[in-house]
Amino acid sequence: xxxxxxxxxxxxxxxxxxxxxxxxxxxxxxxxxxxxxxxxxxxxxxxxxxxxxxxxxxxxxxxxxxxxxxxxxxxxxxxxxxxxxxxxxxxxxxxxxxxxxxxxxxxxxxxxxxxxxxxxxxxxxxxxxxxxxxxxxxxxxxxxxxxxxxxxxxxxxxxxxxxxxxxxxxxxxxxxxxxxxxxxxxxxxxxxxxxxxxxxxxxxxxxxxxxxxxxxxxxxxxxxxxxxxxxxxxxxxxxxxxxxxxxxxxxxxxxxxxxxxxxxxxxxxxxxxxxxxxxxxxxxxxxxxxxxxxxx
Numbered sequence: 001x002x003x004x005x006x007x008x009x010x011x012x013x014x015x016x017x018x019x020x021x022x023x024x025x026x027x028x029x030x031x032x033x034x035x036x037x038x039x040x041x042x043x044x045x046x047x048x049x050x051x052x053x054x055x056x057x058x059x060x061x062x063x064x065x066x067x068x069x070x071x072x073x074x075x076x077x078x079x080x081x082x083x084x085x086x087x088x089x090x091x092x093x094x095x096x097x098x099x100x101x102x103x104x105x106x107x108x109x110x111x112x113x114x115x116x117x118x119x120x121x122x123x124x125x126x127x128x129x130x131x132x133x134x135x136x137x138x139x140x141x142x143x144x145x146x147x148x149x150x151x152x153x154x155x156x157x158x159x160x161x162x163x164x165x166x167x168x169x170x171x172x173x174x175x176x177x178x179x180x181x182x183x184x185x186x187x188x189x190x191x192x193x194x195x196x197x198x199x200x201x202x203x204x205x206x207x208x209x210x211x212x213x214x215x216x217x218x219x220x221x222x223x224x225x226x227x228x229x230x231x232x233x234x235x236x237x238x239x240x241x242x243x244x245x246x247x248x249x250x251x252x253x254x255x256x257x258x259x260x261x262x263x264x265x266x267x268x269x270x271x272x273x274x275x276x277x278x279x280x281x282x283x284x285x286x287x288x289x290x291x292x293x294x295x296x
Contacts, residue, residue, distance in 0.1 A: 037062065059290060237258070
């Protein structure tokens, strides 16, 4: 049975801007004429699925989100993806979106990691930063380096692919099976945001399959912690109690350890929510963020 997609309460506005030679899809909401709060999506997500959070805000904030390179309706990069490119893309995007002063950043997962790191790399450009389930990745062992490089070389020879579905309804049902905290209407909306019709009549995820290749370079937690120590903006981390994110980080997932390496960060928790909290519990996330954003 077909379920009608979620109907937005606050209408989005769409535009395309070129950043560092790649067209980026931008979605805006709320009043025009002032610097928006910038929302940064996670891996394989899109800007448009912040709609649930946007609608849950009590205040009519000026808001903007964009699809990272290789995701959603932004352009792809044929020779692969290098994580520091996201810092450079954000740096240029803020020139466009927030020309008048320090930006307010809210990121989820990968977007939260980028926001928190950028706030330490460019502390003068960030006035306030919040992350939903994004404060680093599991540590990697240097002994794994040869195997990672071998796997990367192997994957360069093999075509990568994201999921393909017979219809948007089929994709929405798949999303509901994977995350039963979603409503059917939100799942239908996400399916249409994450995927598009293909030339063969199927529905394909709007993301460059190149993102699925293993990163040949290992994650350096010490580098991340050095950046966090340079953050001067007020910072908030929101953790979902039903997520496995902290468990995958091992000892680094302990909020007390985070506070020791990220001076001044505030940590809030959200019950009955998983990693995709802004899809599952947008009203509760909105309340936490609005209290933080409204502070003087």
